[in-house]
Amino acid sequence: MTHCQLQPKHLILSLNTAMTLAYKIKNFKSAHAFAKRLIEMGPKPEVAQKARKVLAACEKNLSNEMELDYDQHNPFDLCAASYTPIYRGKAVVKDPLSGASYLPEYNGQVCRVTKSTKIGADVVGLRISPIQFR
Template identity: 45%
Template sequence: LKSMFLDLFSGSHSYLRAFSSSPVVSLAIERGWNESASPNVRGPPALVYSFSQLEEKLKAGYKSTTAGKFTEALRVFLSILHTIPLVVVESRREVDEVKELIIIVKEYVLGLQMELKRREMRDDPIRQQELAAYFTHCNLQTPHLRLALLSAMSVSYKAKNLATASTFARRLLETNPTVESQAKMARQVVQAAERNMTDATQLNYDFRNPFVVCGATYVPIYRGQKDVSCPYCTARFVPSQDGKL
């Protein structure tokens, strides 16, 4: 948060030149100042961050995700999470919107971290499939959910896990894909699986049993299992992560 605090400090001050022989004069810029304000009562400092900026950043994050620029998207979503505590809102409705924004962004951060991790694991096909599967259970916008389902379906199909691939294919078809090639591929996977409803390898993944994904170890925490949660963004973690940053 250091760079943000420095931005807040420099953005809440202005500087006036005085005489050539004297130093510049530092002026604190107040938030919501007007001419009728009392000269002896100091107002709160002006802020460089606003809620509307975060909404623009969210759109930018969505755009990067759609374009497949996941590293860039993750950077944007993380910066939103870091900026929110430094934003002042005026109404109860905006408080609720900020809380909702935290939950939205947390889901994308978790999903994108898992997807980037998956891309690093070229030599571990089982773990690749698991991470692709967990990504489809993050709460994403429909176009992004389709991308996750398509990826998980393809990875499972290549690994000859036809039964698992068909579950992703069916979920993809339920979203009514707007791209015909996606729908066609999903239908082909379902047909192939109907002829051979088996999995070549066993995964740590049970789609019938509701779960959340640990934000550090990326393993499923099934309903009824113990977990710890982040007091800020509500991300969930396995108990061994308790007390860690």
């Protein structure tokens, strides 16, 4: 959620939640990154103070207890089926109606978003010609 194009208020909520959860599971490197981004967003003073505390605590030990499949510096799409990142340069298939991204292993299955289209199908789209209006 922290890399989706959200409104600033919603991004602040997502970053705050991500920072808190990462800190609780001792993923200090991730919590540090979320806290930095949160402070840059200019949240309310109490949220900023909490983020600064987490930032200070994490700087002592920049390591992750659990390894995450997440690279904050590499842009990615989110697979709509597995909710895992599909990093730039990796193979991706799209749903023709919604444009949702999927890992290649989901090619040919029913889209999880529209529940009506086939993932990766080639479609022509709507075609309008003057002959139709005669």
